[in-house]
Amino acid sequence: MGHLRAPGYGRRATENELRASGFGLRAAGACGAIVLGLLFLAPLPRAMAAQAPAAAAAAEPAPGPVWPRLSPAERDQVMTFGEDFKAFMTKAKSEMTFVHEAIGYAEAHGFKRWSPDVPKAALTPGSRWYAVNRDRTIALFVIGRDPVTSGTRIVNAHIDAVRIELKPKPFRTSFDVEMMVTQPHGGLKNYQWVNRPLALIGRIDKTDGKTIWVDIGNDPGDPVFVIPDLAPHVDKDFRDRKSHDVIGTEEMRPILAMTARDAMAALKAKYGVTESDFLSADLQLVPADPPRDVGLDRQLMGLYGDDDRLSGYANIRAIAEVTVPEKTAIAYCVNNEEVNSWDTGVQSQWFSTLVAEIINVQEGRYDELMLRHAYEHSQALESDCTTALNPLFPQPQDPVAASRLGWGLAVKEYGSGKQALSEYFAKVRRIFDDNGVLWQTHSYKAGYGGGTIAQWFANANIDVIDVGVGILSMHSPMDISSKADLWELYRGFKAFLGAPMAPAAAAAR
Numbered sequence: 001m002g003h004l005r006a007p008g009y010g011r012r013a014t015e016n017e018l019r020a021s022g023f024g025l026r027a028a029g030a031c032g033a034i035v036l037g038l039l040f041l042a043p044l045p046r047a048m049a050a051q052a053p054a055a056a057a058a059a060e061p062a063p064g065p066v067w068p069r070l071s072p073a074e075r076d077q078v079m080t081f082g083e084d085f086k087a088f089m090t091k092a093k094s095e096m097t098f099v100h101e102a103i104g105y106a107e108a109h110g111f112k113r114w115s116p117d118v119p120k121a122a123l124t125p126g127s128r129w130y131a132v133n134r135d136r137t138i139a140l141f142v143i144g145r146d147p148v149t150s151g152t153r154i155v156n157a158h159i160d161a162v163r164i165e166l167k168p169k170p171f172r173t174s175f176d177v178e179m180m181v182t183q184p185h186g187g188l189k190n191y192q193w194v195n196r197p198l199a200l201i202g203r204i205d206k207t208d209g210k211t212i213w214v215d216i217g218n219d220p221g222d223p224v225f226v227i228p229d230l231a232p233h234v235d236k237d238f239r240d241r242k243s244h245d246v247i248g249t250e251e252m253r254p255i256l257a258m259t260a261r262d263a264m265a266a267l268k269a270k271y272g273v274t275e276s277d278f279l280s281a282d283l284q285l286v287p288a289d290p291p292r293d294v295g296l297d298r299q300l301m302g303l304y305g306d307d308d309r310l311s312g313y314a315n316i317r318a319i320a321e322v323t324v325p326e327k328t329a330i331a332y333c334v335n336n337e338e339v340n341s342w343d344t345g346v347q348s349q350w351f352s353t354l355v356a357e358i359i360n361v362q363e364g365r366y367d368e369l370m371l372r373h374a375y376e377h378s379q380a381l382e383s384d385c386t387t388a389l390n391p392l393f394p395q396p397q398d399p400v401a402a403s404r405l406g407w408g409l410a411v412k413e414y415g416s417g418k419q420a421l422s423e424y425f426a427k428v429r430r431i432f433d434d435n436g437v438l439w440q441t442h443s444y445k446a447g448y449g450g451g452t453i454a455q456w457f458a459n460a461n462i463d464v465i466d467v468g469v470g471i472l473s474m475h476s477p478m479d480i481s482s483k484a485d486l487w488e489l490y491r492g493f494k495a496f497l498g499a500p501m502a503p504a505a506a507a508a509r
């Protein structure tokens with residue numbers, strides 16, 4: 001079904017309209033919506049997809065749940081992809097472990113480590129490369145038939161996630177218990193992080209140049225770390241705190257051990273580090289739980305770090321399927337979006353240096369104008385998770401405008417000069433529609449919403465549009481996402497980067 005035939009072009013259909021059109025999954029009530037997804041598991045008749053208006057370039061399906069439109073074979077693919085993602089995310093609990101896992105994936109799929117000294121003869125169309133910035137940012141790219149100076153296709157995602165970090169002098173004794181002093185990375189609701197098992201991961205860099213990789217708490221046999229909350233028996237004087245201050249940021253102190261001496265002895269025995277080595281450490285406390293399926297039909301996943309390693313994972317999977325694109329395709333997974341960039345973030349000059357190096361090898365020379373022209377002709381998707389309409393708390397969002405869980409890839413429209421130019425959005429729509437990608441739009445009510453790093457691409461004179469998927473419980477220890485959304489995001493990236501797409505699958509939608 002196309003937008004043109006959907007009730008009310010340019011806006012979302014109402015709940016009643018959706019039910020009437022066969023897409024309705026929700027019982028609408030005066031006080032909100034209740035998801036009744038289990039009732040609608042049968043695929044829609046293919047005939048509905050075949051009724052596209054003759055004038056349209058490709059069928060543009062009306063926004064709606066993805067799952068009922070998938071064939072049994074596609075549902076199997078979606079489930080398998082979800083299993084692969086959960087296995088990856090069991091290990092990728094930080095940007096550093098994401099990069100580590102992504103390098104393994106890249107090398108297993110024919111990508112070679114980039115060097116500015118690569119000979120021109122090796123840079124053939126279809127050759128596959130990856131480059132890493134300081135263990136925390138990675139770019140995989142496939143050389144196109146056209147030179148990089150004629151433009152590239154970039155999908156960007158951030159691979160840091162909200163978490164708690166250790167401060168440089170982290171150890172404190174409080175009433176005979178050893179605690180750790182922390183600081184947040186990104187916007188947390190602190191109360192969500194207490195009374196739950198936390199793992200300590202990251203690196204300690206010693207003065208002799210050695211890096212010690214730390215991982216305590218992810219193995220089921222490991223001890224974990226817990227921020228202890230007050231029992232309801234003794235919290236009477238704290239009940240008037242506002243939700244944001246239920247646990248203050250300086251109160252986010254997990255238990256390290258009962259005795260400092262034994263804790264230090266355990267760290268020395270396992271990692272050979274002393275207390276002073278924690279001065280030069282990058283250590284994160286993250287949920288120790290592994291990813292889980294959510295709900296009886298297993299369409300949803302609950303895990304730490306969806307925002308935005310979900311996009312990062314879809315990105316590396318998508319580019320691995322690019323063979324010989326017209327324009328050089330780049331999957332760029334960047335650190336520190338949650339804290340405004342810094343040295344391995346999107347504002348770093350590292351990415352421009354990488355593109356300049358590729359130009360230098362391709363052209364045998366380099367000047368700044370070549371890079372500027374490459375950017376001027378480049379196009380980017382900036383992908384990040386966003387807030388799907390919450391069935392418990394729909395109030396902050398406009399149900400017509402907000403993304404829905406399970407409705408596919410979300411194109412985000414922020415307004416206020418921060419959204420894609422309409423002509424670029426039209427091109428991206430065409431790419432998605434020609435390849436049967438199921439997508440929706442997302443925008444916020446006035447005064448709500450988060451940031452985007454798309455501005456870096458916009459400032460670099462690159463066409464950019466914000467996309468992603470809508471999730472629930474965002475920035476919590478357990479984000480909730482839809483496997484079908486992850487699948488459509490991956491398919492959208494593939495289409496954009498120029499990977500071959502199965503025309504049969506596209507035609508069937």
Ligand SMILES: [Zn+2]
Nearest residue numbers: 307308384385
């Ligand atoms: Zn994000």
